[in-house]
Amino acid sequence: MTDSLKKLMKEREALDSEIAKLRDETRRTALAEARELIAKFEIIPTEVGFAVKSASEAKATVRSPVAPQFRDPDTGATWSGRGKPPRWIAGKDRDAFRI
Structure with a gap:
């Protein structure tokens, strides 16, 4: 410098x-x-x-609950699309589970 x-x-x-x-x-x-x-x-x-x-x-x-956006056809379980995805949808094409 x-x-x-x-x-x-x-x-x-x-x-x-x-x-x-x-x-x-x-x-x-x-x-x-x-x-x-x-x-x-x-x-x-x-x-x-x-x-x-x-x-x-x-x-x-x-907070008011969020409406479910996905449903597992085998068990009827639903998921709102928020948070960690459940096992039944993780890694799969989500369009197939959309309500």
């Missing part, structure tokens, strides 16, 4: 460090101000667009 390139690289490292330090300080100040305003005006997360669910609400979220 040339001396000028080394010098520029050191300057860049110093600037990157200074930028990170200033960003951290600014972020801490902004968070403190935000917390103060939230407390002062009794703002709740949903008012600013944050969706908050309690632990019980999050667990209660249930």
Whole structure:
């Protein structure tokens, strides 16, 4: 490397460090101000667009079942096409089993 390139690289490292330090300080100040305003005006997360669910609400979220797309003609077993394929269809042409 040339001396000028080394010098520029050191300057860049110093600037990157200074930028990170200033960003951290600014972020801490902004968070403190935000917390103060939230407390002062009794703002709740949903008012600013944050969706908050309690632990019980999050667990209660249930996906609706998916309709089966494939059927085993021998046993009548079905498969939705999601997840790991069952043995009766694995490695075979799925069109032959389509409902």
